[in-house]
Amino acid sequence: MDLIWEGIKKAAELLWRLDREVISITWLTLKISGIATIVSLVLGVSTGMGLALNKFPGRQVIIALINTGMGLPPVVVGLWVTLFLWRNGPLGSFELLYTPTAIVIAQIVIATPIIAGLSLTAIQNLPPNLKLQILSLGATRLQLVWLLAREARLPIMAAIMAGFGGVISEIGASIMVGGNIKGYTRVLTTATVLETGRGNFDSALALGFILLLLSFAVNALLTHLQQRERPR
Amino acid sequence: MKRHSKFLFALICYAMLTCNHLGAQARQSIILATTTSTQDSGLLDVLIPIFEKQSGYLVKTIAVGSGQAMAMGKRGEADVLLVHSPTAEEQFVREGFGSNRRLVMHNDFVIVGLESDPAGIKSTKDCADAFRRIANSKALFYSRGDESGTHALEKKIWELASIVPTNDWYKETGTGMGQTLAVTAEKKGYTLTDRGTYLSLEKTLNLAILSQGDPILKNIYHVIEVNPDKFPKANSIGAKQFADFCVSETTQKLIAVFGVDKYGSPLFFPSALPVK
Numbered sequence: 001m002d003l004i005w006e007g008i009k010k011a012a013e014l015l016w017r018l019d020r021e022v023i024s025i026t027w028l029t030l031k032i033s034g035i036a037t038i039v040s041l042v043l044g045v046s047t048g049m050g051l052a053l054n055k056f057p058g059r060q061v062i063i064a065l066i067n068t069g070m071g072l073p074p075v076v077v078g079l080w081v082t083l084f085l086w087r088n089g090p091l092g093s094f095e096l097l098y099t100p101t102a103i104v105i106a107q108i109v110i111a112t113p114i115i116a117g118l119s120l121t122a123i124q125n126l127p128p129n130l131k132l133q134i135l136s137l138g139a140t141r142l143q144l145v146w147l148l149a150r151e152a153r154l155p156i157m158a159a160i161m162a163g164f165g166g167v168i169s170e171i172g173a174s175i176m177v178g179g180n181i182k183g184y185t186r187v188l189t190t191a192t193v194l195e196t197g198r199g200n201f202d203s204a205l206a207l208g209f210i211l212l213l214l215s216f217a218v219n220a221l222l223t224h225l226q227q228r229e230r231p232r
Numbered sequence: 233m234k235r236h237s238k239f240l241f242a243l244i245c246y247a248m249l250t251c252n253h254l255g256a257q258a259r260q261s262i263i264l265a266t267t268t269s270t271q272d273s274g275l276l277d278v279l280i281p282i283f284e285k286q287s288g289y290l291v292k293t294i295a296v297g298s299g300q301a302m303a304m305g306k307r308g309e310a311d312v313l314l315v316h317s318p319t320a321e322e323q324f325v326r327e328g329f330g331s332n333r334r335l336v337m338h339n340d341f342v343i344v345g346l347e348s349d350p351a352g353i354k355s356t357k358d359c360a361d362a363f364r365r366i367a368n369s370k371a372l373f374y375s376r377g378d379e380s381g382t383h384a385l386e387k388k389i390w391e392l393a394s395i396v397p398t399n400d401w402y403k404e405t406g407t408g409m410g411q412t413l414a415v416t417a418e419k420k421g422y423t424l425t426d427r428g429t430y431l432s433l434e435k436t437l438n439l440a441i442l443s444q445g446d447p448i449l450k451n452i453y454h455v456i457e458v459n460p461d462k463f464p465k466a467n468s469i470g471a472k473q474f475a476d477f478c479v480s481e482t483t484q485k486l487i488a489v490f491g492v493d494k495y496g497s498p499l500f501f502p503s504a505l506p507v508k
Contacts, residue, residue, distance in 0.1 A: 098261075
């Protein structure tokens with residue numbers, strides 16, 4: 001129990017002193033997972049919308065694949081992304097392996113199915129007549145998509161939170177494609193693993209608390225956006 | 233709604249800007265594939281920044297087992313290796329994947345376990361004998377099981393002791409040295425470890441050194457440059473600079489004093505041959 005207390009104290013101390021390494025790791029974590037979530041949001045919501053509004057052969061197979069993808073193991077994603085980004089791999093000439101961009105790519109692969117799957121259900125959950133009503137009022141296709149997304153705003157925000165939560169807590173892919181390089185690709189989760197391996201359990205715990213704090217702050221902001229009064 | 237979309241718009245603009253920033257690679261880099269012990273002990277945290285400052289390269293340190301490090305070298309996915317698995321290294325160089333293999337430093341392996349020593353290995357200096365006693369008493373033994381340099385040596389000792397471990401008492405952790413030591417301490421077993429990692433973790437573990445000093449337990453680190461003839465994409469200039477840096481006199485002096493202030497004794501002993 002002492003150790004947990006030590007961890008909390010250390011976390012407070014690191015934040016209070018504005019420890020440069022910890023601050024930069026935290027900032028990098030937020031930036032990587034934030035960008036990955038935003039890109040996944042665009043990809044995921046448009047995929048979800050497309051699947052909700054169109055009927056075509058093979059649609060159910062794609063939905064089943066997306067639902068499976070919602071539980072994609074990060075290490076498997078990490079391995080595949082590594083194979084593609086290797087110097088001698090298909091995308092090797094971009095020299096992206098062991099860079100923050102590589103982690104963003106892996107996290108996009110992890111978060112996109114989560115956001116796509118949840119936004120698909122969100123759109124399908126809207127009253128079926130809503131679409132007809134909007135169309136009969138003379139809306140264009142683009143206006144229809146925008147209005148539907150607006151109506152499904154609450155569950156889509158929940159999808160964003162799920163996607164963000166999935167990538168910020170993920171370690172398998174980050175350590176594989178990022179390499180946990182000090183000051184360059186070390187994020188909160190990989191730093192926690194390293195400190196644990198070094199036997200610095202107090203530092204590891206402290207980093208864990210900071211990760212939770214960061215996650216809470218982002219989710220509190222998103223929840224605020226989700227739950228406030230809807231402007232009419 | 234207006235405010236909301238403005239906020240999102242700003243967020244996306246910001247993301248785009250920093251995205252470019254992330255992609256920018258102003259500095260040239262080298263990929264160093266190495267063992268967990270050099271990173272877990274903290275030695276690289278001392279050496280790498282000095283090298284980066286001197287050479288201007290960004291060093292991407294990938295700390296894995298020696299086996300995986302050499303597998304990366306064999307695919308040309310690393311530029312330089314700092315590893316400790318001599319037999320496999322010799323083969324690596326013989327097959328033409330690496331060149332210019334040079335001695336950097338050494339320390340030794342030790343067998344650790346509970347102070348109470350249920351298998352009674354304290355009284356022997358011969359580590360094959362110690363392994364035999366562990367096997368005979370069916371005391372728990374934790375193996376790295378990850379083709380690392382430590383794991384390679386451990387397999388060699390089992391062979392010397394002519395014992396085929398059975399999994400009722402022989403367990404594989406499949407993790408790095410630090411984690412394996414933690415498991416060993418928690419489960420009250422025995423394990424083979426490099427002295428450096430053990431010393432750096434000693435305070436958190438309830439394990440004692442029970443057998444040491446057998447010549448086979450010497451732990452030797454070499455630096456190997458990945459052969460640029462085989463892999464044109466490898467950064468051979470950077471690799472050579474890093475290898476030269478490892479064996480340079482100033483670095484060797486740093487290695488000799490590393491850890492003395494914290495653990496009372498050095499974790500590694502410099503052993504590079506004088507540069508001619």
